[in-house]
Amino acid sequence: MDKFIKEGDFNWLCLALKDDCIANEHFELIHVANGNAYATNGHRMHAAPCKLDDGVYCRYEIARSLDINNIPPVETDVEIPDGFKPQVVMIKQAAKAFNPASEVRASNFYVQNGFYGQLVPKDGSSKFQRIYVLEALFGMSTKGGTILHVHTNDDGENFMYANDGERSFIVMGMKLDKENDCE
Secondary structure, eight states: OOOSSOHHHHHHHHHTSOSSOSTTGGGGEEEEETTEEEEEOSSEEEEEEOOSOSEEEEHHHHHHHHHHTOOOOOOOSOOOOTTOOHHHHHHHHHHHHOSGGGEEOGGGEEEESSTTSEEEETTOOOOEEHHHHHHHHHTSOOTTOOOEEEEEOTTSOEEEEEEOSSOEEEEEOOOOOSSOOOO
8 A cells, every 4th residue: 555645745844743732622633624634733735646545634643554554534523613714824925925026046145143034035026934944945956956945925925835746835925024123
């Protein structure tokens, strides 16, 4: 029996999940829709191919199932907020970000405030938690270098999107105060 998800994809998805999130339990789960698995903590989202049926899965059940090569059970007793559809968020954000003018590479960023600080494009148009971007990039294919797409709204909301043909990610930027951008 083929594995329903590659172990590397599963481990990468888990980086984007929250731990012990009592108020928003759905941020601890992996959501599967249309052949992709989605994991999010509300600030970033990772997506990777998955052969499970559409539904919501516990990461620990998936890990056990990968070890013994069977299909994990779908979580049925979890309350998912109405309208929470990570796959729709990914598609909408990608559509906003994906244009040639938004393309940047890692060399277009500088680091602010050390390893756990922020990544800032040289034009200063946005800020991203560095660790979120690094963890997301670790999972991407390096064939030809990953092209990042950065989108910034006039209200200061911004995000980064990338897709390598199999995996995708979104990292929400830090809200910018255009009037008072204190360092």
